[in-house]
Amino acid sequence: MSVEPAAGWTYATLADGRTVGRLGGLAAVAGTAHLFSTRDGGTLAAGDPAGRSNRLVLAGVLGAERVVTGRQVHGTTVLDIDTDPPEGLEADALMTTRRHVALLGLSADCPILLLADPVRGAVGMAHAGWRGTTADVAGALVAAMAGAYGCRPADLRAGIGPSAGPCCYTVGQEVVEAIRAVLGERGDACVVRREGRVCADLWRANVLLLRRAGLDRGHIEVAGACSICDNRYFSYRREGATAGRHGGMIARI
Numbered sequence: 001m002s003v004e005p006a007a008g009w010t011y012a013t014l015a016d017g018r019t020v021g022r023l024g025g026l027a028a029v030a031g032t033a034h035l036f037s038t039r040d041g042g043t044l045a046a047g048d049p050a051g052r053s054n055r056l057v058l059a060g061v062l063g064a065e066r067v068v069t070g071r072q073v074h075g076t077t078v079l080d081i082d083t084d085p086p087e088g089l090e091a092d093a094l095m096t097t098r099r100h101v102a103l104l105g106l107s108a109d110c111p112i113l114l115l116a117d118p119v120r121g122a123v124g125m126a127h128a129g130w131r132g133t134t135a136d137v138a139g140a141l142v143a144a145m146a147g148a149y150g151c152r153p154a155d156l157r158a159g160i161g162p163s164a165g166p167c168c169y170t171v172g173q174e175v176v177e178a179i180r181a182v183l184g185e186r187g188d189a190c191v192v193r194r195e196g197r198v199c200a201d202l203w204r205a206n207v208l209l210l211r212r213a214g215l216d217r218g219h220i221e222v223a224g225a226c227s228i229c230d231n232r233y234f235s236y237r238r239e240g241a242t243a244g245r246h247g248g249m250i251a252r253i
């Protein structure tokens with residue numbers, strides 16, 4: 001199984017000059033809107049004074065009135081925004097059936113997964129760095145959407161956003177072992193060895209985990225943009241701890 005960049009991955013320039021990326025399959029889900037921001041959308045980091053205003057600008061592009069994000073800790077907690085959880089909770093995954101609420105995942109190399117259910121009218125987001133990926137936050141989100149909203153995995157559409165790609169994401173043995181632990185032999189296809197380096201393919205790992213959770217392969221898109229070698233994105237690996245954060249955002253509208 002190959003994990004090629006989605007044919008439907010496109011960039012659009014907004015009226016204010018910011019560039020955003022979108023996936024064709026997700027964009028085709030009626031009643032939802034999504035985007036992946038780039039560096040020129042500014043940082044969306046919580047600790048940055050500009051972060052809040054940049055978030056609201058992008059939420060407005062979606063037609064959302066509110067932005068929700070969890071405190072990302074590389075875990076598998078899924079927050080149901082329909083039940084009004086208090087602000088500031090630790091959570092790497094969010095879901096809602098409410099309209100005009102944008103779910104935001106922040107990234108500086110970590111894959112952000114966006115999910116939409118065209119049948120039940122639900123959306124979800126998961127922040128899936130290597131720890132979240134290998135803890136199967138993707139499966140946790142699909143299970144939570146099924147449990148709370150009655151979503152059928154076969155109905156779900158998923159998109160995997162710009163993040164550290166298999167071209168650049170050099171990892172140590174602990175990551176290789178964690179991938180093997182969660183995916184077994186199938187995880188071997190998510191470890192790329194070349195020129196003495198070992199790189200992880202978290203895009204492929206999340207495709208496999210979403211497939212295992214019941215999604216159709218044809219409903220899973222990968223942007224295929226690598227945040228480490230594509231300067232359009234913020235990258236912890238390339239820029240260090242002061243790197244800004246781009247994000248993935250999805251809302252029912």
Ligand SMILES: [Zn+2]
Binds near residue numbers: 168
């Ligand atoms: Zn790369």
